[in-house]
Amino acid sequence: MKVAFTLNGTAASWSGPPVTRLAAALRDDLGFTGTKVGCDAGDCGACTVLLDGRQVCACLVAVGQVEGRTVETVEGLADTDGTLARLQDSFLAHGAAQCGICTPGMLMAAQELLRQVAQPDRTEIEDALGGVLCRCTGYTKIVDAVLSASVQAPVVVPAAGSAVGARLPRVDGHAKVTGRDVFGADGVPADALWIRVVRSPYARARFVLGDLAPLRGRLAAVLTASDVPFNGFGIYPDIKDQPVLADGIVRYRGEAVLALVGERAAVLSIRDDEVPIVWTAEPPVMGIDAATAADAPLVQADKPKNLLLDGGVRHGDAAAAFASCAAVAEGVFETAFVEHAYIEPEAGWARRVGDRIEIHVTTQTPYMDRDEIANVMQLRPEAVRIVPTACGGGFGGKLDLSVQPLVAIAAWLLKRPVACVYTRPESMAATTKRHPARVTAKFGCDAEGKLVACDVSATFDTGAYASWGPTVANRVPVHAMGPYAVPHVRTWGEAFFTNGPPAGAFRGFGVPQAAIAHEAMMDELADQLGIDRLEFRHRNALRAGDKTATGQVLAHSAGLAQCLDALRPHWDKARDEAAAFNEKGGPRRRGVGVGCMWYGIGNTSMSNPSRMRVGLSPAGTLTLYSGAVDIGQGSNTIMTQIAADALGLPAAQFTLVAGDTDLTADAGKTSTSRQTFVSGRAAEGAGRDLRQQILRLANSGPEAVLSLDGAKLTVRDGAAVRTIDLATTEALMGEGTFDPPTTPLDANGQGIPYATYAFAAQMAEVEVDTELGTVKVLRIVAAHDVGKAINPMLVEGQIEGGVAQGLGLALMEEFLPGRTENLHDYLIPTIGDVPPIECILIEDREPLGPSGAKGVGEPGLVPTAPAILGAVHHATGVRAHRVPLLPHRLREALIKLQEGALKGTAA
Amino acid sequence: MGKYVRPSRLEEALSVLARPHVVLAGGTDFYPARVGRTIDEDILDISAIAALRGISTTAEGWRLGATATWSELIEADLPPLFDGLKQAAREVGGRQIQNAGTLAGNLCNASPAADGVPGLLSLDAEVEIASQAATRRLPLDRFITGVRRTDLGPGELVVALHVARPVRPARSAFLKLGARRYLVISIAMAAAVIEIAEGRVAAARLAVGACSAVAQRLPALEAALLGAPVDGHLADRVDRAHLAPLTPIDDIRGSAGYRGDSVLVLLRRLLAGLAP
Numbered sequence A: 001m002k003v004a005f006t007l008n009g010t011a012a013s014w015s016g017p018p019v020t021r022l023a024a025a026l027r028d029d030l031g032f033t034g035t036k037v038g039c040d041a042g043d044c045g046a047c048t049v050l051l052d053g054r055q056v057c058a059c060l061v062a063v064g065q066v067e068g069r070t071v072e073t074v075e076g077l078a079d080t081d082g083t084l085a086r087l088q089d090s091f092l093a094h095g096a097a098q099c100g101i102c103t104p105g106m107l108m109a110a111q112e113l114l115r116q117v118a119q120p121d122r123t124e125i126e127d128a129l130g131g132v133l134c135r136c137t138g139y140t141k142i143v144d145a146v147l148s149a150s151v152q153a154p155v156v157v158p159a160a161g162s163a164v165g166a167r168l169p170r171v172d173g174h175a176k177v178t179g180r181d182v183f184g185a186d187g188v189p190a191d192a193l194w195i196r197v198v199r200s201p202y203a204r205a206r207f208v209l210g211d212l213a214p215l216r217g218r219l220a221a222v223l224t225a226s227d228v229p230f231n232g233f234g235i236y237p238d239i240k241d242q243p244v245l246a247d248g249i250v251r252y253r254g255e256a257v258l259a260l261v262g263e264r265a266a267v268l269s270i271r272d273d274e275v276p277i278v279w280t281a282e283p284p285v286m287g288i289d290a291a292t293a294a295d296a297p298l299v300q301a302d303k304p305k306n307l308l309l310d311g312g313v314r315h316g317d318a319a320a321a322f323a324s325c326a327a328v329a330e331g332v333f334e335t336a337f338v339e340h341a342y343i344e345p346e347a348g349w350a351r352r353v354g355d356r357i358e359i360h361v362t363t364q365t366p367y368m369d370r371d372e373i374a375n376v377m378q379l380r381p382e383a384v385r386i387v388p389t390a391c392g393g394g395f396g397g398k399l400d401l402s403v404q405p406l407v408a409i410a411a412w413l414l415k416r417p418v419a420c421v422y423t424r425p426e427s428m429a430a431t432t433k434r435h436p437a438r439v440t441a442k443f444g445c446d447a448e449g450k451l452v453a454c455d456v457s458a459t460f461d462t463g464a465y466a467s468w469g470p471t472v473a474n475r476v477p478v479h480a481m482g483p484y485a486v487p488h489v490r491t492w493g494e495a496f497f498t499n500g501p502p503a504g505a506f507r508g509f510g511v512p513q514a515a516i517a518h519e520a521m522m523d524e525l526a527d528q529l530g531i532d533r534l535e536f537r538h539r540n541a542l543r544a545g546d547k548t549a550t551g552q553v554l555a556h557s558a559g560l561a562q563c564l565d566a567l568r569p570h571w572d573k574a575r576d577e578a579a580a581f582n583e584k585g586g587p588r589r590r591g592v593g594v595g596c597m598w599y600g601i602g603n604t605s606m607s608n609p610s611r612m613r614v615g616l617s618p619a620g621t622l623t624l625y626s627g628a629v630d631i632g633q634g635s636n637t638i639m640t641q642i643a644a645d646a647l648g649l650p651a652a653q654f655t656l657v658a659g660d661t662d663l664t665a666d667a668g669k670t671s672t673s674r675q676t677f678v679s680g681r682a683a684e685g686a687g688r689d690l691r692q693q694i695l696r697l698a699n700s701g702p703e704a705v706l707s708l709d710g711a712k713l714t715v716r717d718g719a720a721v722r723t724i725d726l727a728t729t730e731a732l733m734g735e736g737t738f739d740p741p742t743t744p745l746d747a748n749g750q751g752i753p754y755a756t757y758a759f760a761a762q763m764a765e766v767e768v769d770t771e772l773g774t775v776k777v778l779r780i781v782a783a784h785d786v787g788k789a790i791n792p793m794l795v796e797g798q799i800e801g802g803v804a805q806g807l808g809l810a811l812m813e814e815f816l817p818g819r820t821e822n823l824h825d826y827l828i829p830t831i832g833d834v835p836p837i838e839c840i841l842i843e844d845r846e847p848l849g850p851s852g853a854k855g856v857g858e859p860g861l862v863p864t865a866p867a868i869l870g871a872v873h874h875a876t877g878v879r880a881h882r883v884p885l886l887p888h889r890l891r892e893a894l895i896k897l898q899e900g901a902l903k904g905t906a907a
Numbered sequence B: 001m002g003k004y005v006r007p008s009r010l011e012e013a014l015s016v017l018a019r020p021h022v023v024l025a026g027g028t029d030f031y032p033a034r035v036g037r038t039i040d041e042d043i044l045d046i047s048a049i050a051a052l053r054g055i056s057t058t059a060e061g062w063r064l065g066a067t068a069t070w071s072e073l074i075e076a077d078l079p080p081l082f083d084g085l086k087q088a089a090r091e092v093g094g095r096q097i098q099n100a101g102t103l104a105g106n107l108c109n110a111s112p113a114a115d116g117v118p119g120l121l122s123l124d125a126e127v128e129i130a131s132q133a134a135t136r137r138l139p140l141d142r143f144i145t146g147v148r149r150t151d152l153g154p155g156e157l158v159v160a161l162h163v164a165r166p167v168r169p170a171r172s173a174f175l176k177l178g179a180r181r182y183l184v185i186s187i188a189m190a191a192a193v194i195e196i197a198e199g200r201v202a203a204a205r206l207a208v209g210a211c212s213a214v215a216q217r218l219p220a221l222e223a224a225l226l227g228a229p230v231d232g233h234l235a236d237r238v239d240r241a242h243l244a245p246l247t248p249i250d251d252i253r254g255s256a257g258y259r260g261d262s263v264l265v266l267l268r269r270l271l272a273g274l275a276p
């Protein structure tokens, strides 16, 4: 059937089944891929368009219903001559787009509002944008952008030498606010075949495949384990334990079993019950207790005791030191599986080019993908090309393989492009999660409130496969005492296999879980001694010159005390206000909490080098070749700012080639908050190297000033002016590398695990409805020592986004296999849940970093949950020992507390 | 691939329904139930039928057409009797859902957590149902018969909801408890309508959702409120025994005990809010 409508002011027509989702019609057939699909279920709002001027989810509208009506998409916001609408400009100027996958939906929702109300207030904005989820920004800058959409945004164009420190809008932002950025599902060739993966409905089962011939008759191929040349992948070179396609046994619900390859409609029309698989379900091993039980069945036959890995840090004699302590606090804290919930599900496509395979995919780690695919396909790494698409959020979840091996194998065998886009339930069931943890902590201090000893054991549920489990189990013992000077330390980390989803990398690698424990202990010790909770932390904060529990002397850049100093006025005021509020009585009670953290930047005691290049072509094109993938955090912009100042030309003159393994050098993975520090240092080196080459060519001194105009490069050295005609020279290429200096940890965990650490302290104000158990976070103040803010706007964006995820961790997020595999049962914070966030940037220079910078990608999240939980305790007396602190859990704890108090008075 | 019809006249729709078709209105329940698979059912799309649209006054009260959306309700010029239902509408999903989703669809989908049901129960709403053979009206409490089950027979379509005009001035309110601010399935919710004569409750209708397979009126509480002065003490009349019709369960959103406690709080706050 034919459907005629008006699309962005122009007549459009479409033919096909009218029940087709409008989102699919726009994207797949009309080429309007600015409208994004994150769930196909109305839950994320990424597909928001205007229908007769009103916002609707294009994934819930039958295209048959738009007959004769007007549809507006993000592509229609800018003028036909390309001039951006004010709203789009405002999004750019405020840094409201990070990964950009939610941006089209946000813009359209805001557009509906702005037509009704020219200058909306915060509440009106929240009501209008409440149906669009953003996982990156914490919404703060989105609200700001809409609030100031009616005024022309100021344009920041830093001159040569002043890019570092400027609030430069994202260099890749234009494509994000116009809907032209190409994400994993956006660039699939029209002739591509599609894959639908058949997955295990059981957490643990054996299976036998029946006769696949009838299915194969309807499809281009049905891939099974036997089609995979080397059927195992994993992060560590010696642990390739996860099959691409399961071979007779499945170890978690959602594990890939078969890949149906064919025309898109054909693979989608085959229901799972038409696929001949005979299952024999077995009782699954769920949770840490089941995995460590004496008679526990093994999840992986060759992993005795279901143990993946353990280890710890020992310094002094903790056990003996507790005896001398004036106060001792103890507690056990549990966390759940947490889902990354990036708004862009896994997506990508591959094609075979001669004897090479080329994979376009949303990823955080192109080089690791390349090497892993080479191993799975038994090809040379050079035969694999990874072309990262724009990445609609990662947070650690796109560090593991997802669609890559499937599309690659299918495209290789069939010699046709093959695409795969996960559905939301598939993305949630199949991909990695944050490790559930049980952290047992004991801390002791002297009468002055100086910490003396700590003993922390963190046990992790690593799920069915190793993934990044070893990284978590290694990192946590180093961080588990918190950012404090503690003379006697024993910490321990261990991870066990279960039949849960593989737990992998998620912003913080286990440190957020541990921080919940050590911060609860700080509160309790402070309370026992009657010392202010913030002051207690200040007394114990690690400072430059202190020695950590691994024996590392922090020579520089340990700014926790400065962070706490910056919080103190807010803290005192908020405590007074909470007391005044509570004075009035009633069921609502307010509280204030503080959380601190430290975080080692880069891999733990392992080399993690980056190599960056800056090229100047004979045509005068200045290009940054960056292998660092920008997953929304802003590395494209940061690297450009750093390289520009190192070279001495304006950032605006740079073009960017990012990620492609054929065109860039390996800059490692986008994880462990390392890109600014490690790749940034390499970018600085590359800029300097190119500058040296130019100065040599011009025979000029180090203070010379460069300017570039087309192919004409001018070098002014005092009075001497030399002009180089680039057209007559060879292309110039500057290169820089950096690998942060670390040393291995010995059996007692002694050594230098990280070259530098980020520090932060956050404060949360909450209001608890004690009758309903609900918690409203009223405000967050976040003080972060970032070394140097290369781009304060982007740094704030990382902190605000981290805070929102920390809030989710504390209050609402819990992944339960089979039960919360969508974005309406699995809740992440909406625009109405994230409070105003105030960022305070402390710049305690790190001499190793570019311009003194460290990292901030993960730190934003780590102290938030502890601060919120501390505030809940302050408000109510309830200490959460299990997160998320869902309303019913808090309410039940409140009742227990009241009953306990009653019994106490009776006795 | 199934058939798809989108008639503009009701008679046409009813004749199409003589053969089994899935009815499609705002699509906000229809599409989420069909993620990642081909839609191959025969579809009757009722969105183009003029006779099913809009909110209007009638001799007896108000008629809410089957395709009236949450947003139309919010924007409609209606007396305080509808304040509660409007509050419920504002709590449904986000704006996108309110702009597309219909009240009738909410009833037909018959989720225990449907936010429209308590409000419409407290309004004593009636459901007008048509088929090629006949038209009938059914009180809402007899229309929804269980979890995702209604009294709709083969060939039947909901064409409108009707709310009678109360003889006395009325006030209404709605409260929803969820674990986040927007886009959230209710843990529990409650709606109340009171009619007032001489400063006292002359009639009370209260209903609770997400605490039983089908949202329930609370007759004992309604009786306890009769004759009470409409003041700050209204809330004191709520008693746990009034919750007898509810059968809350444990699920991922909350425990049964928590639901029971919370409903008491919601009801007390509702009534406190209705006092001037």
Ligand SMILES: Cc1cc2nc3c(=O)[nH]c(=O)nc-3n(C[C@H](O)[C@H](O)[C@H](O)COP(=O)(O)OP(=O)(O)OC[C@H]3O[C@@H](n4cnc5c(N)ncnc54)[C@H](O)[C@@H]3O)c2cc1C
Pocket (backbone or CB within 6 Å): A041, A042, A043, B022, B023, B024, B025, B026, B027, B028, B029, B030, B031, B032, B046, B066, B091, B092, B093, B094, B097, B100, B101, B102, B103, B104, B105, B106, B107, B108, B109, B113, B114, B115, B116, B152, B156, B157, B158, B159, B183, B184, B185, B186
């Ligand atoms: C993201 C999201 C959030 C949501 N949040 C909420 C919420 O907070 N509270 C809440 O209560 N609901 C919520 N919903 C559910 C949904 O929006 C409502 O139930 C909505 O009112 C359904 O109306 P519809 O017109 O979209 O129904 P449709 O999806 O078109 O139809 C729903 C069902 O009713 C049948 N049907 C519809 N109209 C008729 C008719 N006239 N006669 C016979 N059968 C009919 C259909 O066949 C179908 O089975 C949410 C949905 C989404 C996607």
Ligand code: FES
Pocket (backbone or CB within 6 Å): A036, A037, A038, A039, A040, A041, A042, A043, A044, A045, A046, A047, A048, A057, A058, A059, A060
């Ligand atoms: S894709 Fe439409 S709401 Fe998520």
Ligand code: FES
Pocket (backbone or CB within 6 Å): A096, A097, A098, A099, A100, A101, A102, A103, A133, A134, A135, A136, A137, A343, A392, A393, A632
């Ligand atoms: S910027 Fe909003 S989801 Fe990434």
